[in-house]
Each structure stands twice: as structure tokens, then as C-alpha cells.
Amino acid sequence: MNSAQIYLDHNATTPLRPEVLAVMQRYLTEDFGNASSLHAFGHAARAGLEDARVFLADALGCAPAEVHFTSGGTEADNWALVGSAAVRGPGRIVTTAIEHHAVLHTCRHLESLGCEVCLVRPDRRGWVDPGVLEARLDEHTILVSVMHANNETGVLQPVAEIGQLARRRGIPFHVDAVQSFGKVPVQVDQLGADLVSVSAHKLNGPKGVGALYVRAGTRLAPWTHGGGHEGGRRAGTENTAGIAGFGRAAQLAQTEQQGRQSVLEALRNRLEAGILAAVDGVQVNGQGAPRLPNTLNLSVAGVQSEALLLAFDLEGVAVSSGSACSAGGEAPSHVLLAMGLDRRLAGGSLRFSLGWGSTAAQVERVICLLPGLVRRFRDLAGGA
Numbered sequence: 392m393n394s395a396q397i398y399l400d401h402n403a404t405t406p407l408r409p410e411v412l413a414v415m416q417r418y419l420t421e422d423f424g425n426a427s428s429l430h431a432f433g434h435a436a437r438a439g440l441e442d443a444r445v446f447l448a449d450a451l452g453c454a455p456a457e458v459h460f461t462s463g464g465t466e467a468d469n470w471a472l473v474g475s476a477a478v479r480g481p482g483r484i485v486t487t488a489i490e491h492h493a494v495l496h497t498c499r500h501l502e503s504l505g506c507e508v509c510l511v512r513p514d515r516r517g518w519v520d521p522g523v524l525e526a527r528l529d530e531h532t533i534l535v536s537v538m539h540a541n542n543e544t545g546v547l548q549p550v551a552e553i554g555q556l557a558r559r560r561g562i563p564f565h566v567d568a569v570q571s572f573g574k575v576p577v578q579v580d581q582l583g584a585d586l587v588s589v590s591a592h593k594l595n596g597p598k599g600v601g602a603l604y605v606r607a608g609t610r611l612a613p614w615t616h617g618g619g620h621e622g623g624r625r626a627g628t629e630n631t632a633g634i635a636g637f638g639r640a641a642q643l644a645q646t647e648q649q650g651r652q653s654v655l656e657a658l659r660n661r662l663e664a665g666i667l668a669a670v671d672g673v674q675v676n677g678q679g680a681p682r683l684p685n686t687l688n689l690s691v692a693g694v695q696s697e698a699l700l701l702a703f704d705l706e707g708v709a710v711s712s713g714s715a716c717s718a719g720g721e722a723p724s725h726v727l728l729a730m731g732l733d734r735r736l737a738g739g740s741l742r743f744s745l746g747w748g749s750t751a752a753q754v755e756r757v758i759c760l761l762p763g764l765v766r767r768f769r770d771l772a773g774g775a
């Protein structure tokens with residue numbers, strides 16, 4: 392990335408911070424030992440691993456032993472769902488229609504193994520009403536899984552309330568907090584969660600490392616079988632460099648969160664107001680619901696989002712059309728469709744997500760560019 396490029400796709404992934412790289416380098420070179428080895432090399436690696444576990448536990452408000460490192464958010468989501476179904480037997484899983492594919496496609500897999508999956512729809516703002524979800528809970532429900540913040544719209548879900556509903560019935564509660572962790576406080580007791588998924592690369596850490604919080608006493612089948620790693624629940628020699636980097640990234644996010652997020656929120660609000668003033672026929676998806684401070688999801692009437700994305704790319708600006716996982720595909724976002732957008736508006740959606748390195752000058756450049764791009768595509772559509 393050169394300095395003229397503008398990266399506004401932080402919900403897809405984030406740049407690695409230099410402080411994180413420095414820690415990782417140490418565990419890739421000097422302290423390269425296997426954390427299970429009994430000699431000094433092993434002890435050094437083990438110390439880095441356990442320090443990271445403490446940093447994660449501090450950030451999540453839990454005990455270090457409740458943090459289990461994984462290969463990322465997707466694995467944590469898979470483990471939470473499959474591992475719960477394995478010990479509680481096939482039954483009903485209540486989740487939402489706007490979850491990440493790491494949850495939705497795992498649910499589909501569990502359906503093939505005899506589970507029944509209930510997908511609760513959000514309201515038009517992309518917010519899941521706890522009362523609507525409560526009506527779907529029954530005595531066969533083995534798990535409730537609801538994301539903390541939606542990755543496409545940034546809408547924050549009422550997980551604390553949903554957690555109480557689940558707890559009252561003795562149903563374990565999983566929260567996919569991959570998108571919120573590092574952006575807003577994620578404290579396991581406040582979420583009322585028994586299982587929480589997080590991922591390093593969404594908060595300026597490395598790709599391919601994440602964690603699953605498992606509340607002490609929660610029944611969950613082991614994920615991989617082999618050595619006794621991660622409390623005997625997730626076997627495999629630990630990715631010490633990645634995990635140490637994750638720990639540092641979580642620590643940085645925690646200390647800087649408040650200050651940084653209010654700056655990002657001001658930038659996001661300026662971007663939103665600037666675009667709404669400059670372009671007509673734009674709606675903000677998720678408006679009126681509590682949202683992450685960094686995310687802006689828009690639908691632009693009369694324009695295909697892929698066309699806008701590519702035009703922005705030619706100008707050196709990276710944005711997203713819906714979720715990164717469906718990029719390249721023609722399918723409109725399942726999140727926006729579940730919110731009740733028609734296919735045309737859903738197909739004209741753009742996501743701007745700000746983060747570390749975002750500046751006011753970048754925001755002004757986007758506000759300046761968008762009207763011309765939209766006019767060009769609308770003229771083309773009108774003339775055809």
C-alpha cells in the first residue's frame with residue numbers, strides 16, 4: 392500500500408501494527424521454541440503464550456484458563472457450534488439470519504447431522520429484537536448464537552438481554568464478537584455469554600489466529616485431538632508468534648479504545664453527512680440502530696455496488712460491497728436482504744469501514760469522489 396492509497400475496508404481485515412510485528416518477530420526468530428518443550432527454548436515460548444492469554448483475558452474480563460487459542464474467528468465459531476451440539480445432542484439451535492457465514496454455514500452442516508436451526512430475522516434497521524428471539528426458544532434448544540456487531544452494517548445486537556433470556560432457561564449462549572472486539576468493550580459477563588469468538592486480524596493483529604472464550608463449567612467437546620494443548624481441548628503446536636501478536640494487539644486496542652473510537656466515530660459521522668449532502672438517493676443501512684463507531688453501510692439507488700467498488704479502486708480507494716466473503720459473487724448480501732431491502736437496493740450497497748490510519752483528509756477525498764462516480768453510472772444506466 393502506498394501513501395496515496397486509501398484503505399476503508401477495516402471490517403474485512405486491518406493492517407498489522409508495527410508494535411505487533413515486533414512481538415511476532417521475536418517468537419519467529421529468537422524465541423522459536425515449542426511451548427510444550429521442557430528446556431529453556433520451550434519455557435521462553437510458553438511464557439509468550441501465557442502472557443498473551445492474560446492480555447486476552449484482561450480484555451475480555453475472564454480468567455486466562457477460559458481463553459482457548461484457535462486459527463481464527465471461523466474456527467472459533469465452528470468449534471462453539473459443533474462442540475456444543477456434540478455434547479448436548481442434536482436439538483434446536485436458535486441464531487439469526489444476519490450472522491457471518493462462519494456461523495450460518497456451520498448451522499447448515501449441523502442440520503445435516505440432525506439439528507434444527509431457527510434463523511431469527513432482524514427488523515428493518517438490522518437489529519434483532521430479543522422478544523422475537525425469545526418466542527423461538529423451546530425445551531429442545533441446545534444453543535443460542537447471536538453476533539455482537541454485524542460485520543456489514545455495524546449494528547450492535549442486544550446480546551446482554553438475549554444472554555439473560557438464554558440463561559434463565561439454562562441454554563448456553565454463544566456470541567460472535569469478531570467484529571466488535573477492539574472497537575467497543577467486549578466483556579464476557581456484560582454480554583452474558585458462555586462462549587465468545589474473537590479474531591486477531593480484525594484488530595490490527597495477524598491473520599490466522601483467534602480465540603474462543605469458554606466459560607468455566609460450560610460443556611463443549613474438544614475440537615482437535617492430539618497432544619494436550621489448550622487445556623486438552625484444541626490439540627496442535629501453538630502458533631506462538633501469531634498468538635503473541637494477538638495478545639499485543641488486544642492490549643493496544645484495550646488501552647487506546649476510548650480515544651481512538653471517538654475519533655473514528657467523528658470521521659464516520661462526517662463521511663456519512665458529507666455523502667448524504669452530496670449525493671441524492673442514498674440510504675444508510677442500519678440507521679437508527681446502535682452501530683459500531685467505524686462502519687458506514689449505504690445503498691445508492693440506480694448504481695451497482697461492484698461498479699462503484701471498481702471505480703473507487705481505480706482511484707486508489709478500497710471499500711467493500713457487502714461482505715468480503717461474498718465478493719466476486721453476484722449474490723446480494725444476505726444481511727441486507729434479511730433487513731427487507733429489495734434486491735436492487737441491496738445490490739447497490741457499499742461499506743466504508745474506518746480504522747487505524749484513517750484520516751480526515753481521506754474522508755474528504757471520498758466525499759469529493761463519490762458524486763462524480765455515481766453520476767457517471769446513473770448517466771450510463773439512463774442512456775442505455
Ligand SMILES: *Cc1c(COP(=O)(O)O)cnc(C)c1O
Pocket residue numbers: 402462463464465466468491493538540541542567568569570590591592593599600601
Ligand atoms: C471476520 C469475521 C469472522 C471470521 O473470522 P476469521 O478470523 O477471518 O476467520 C467471523 N465473524 C465475523 C462477524 C467476522 O467479521
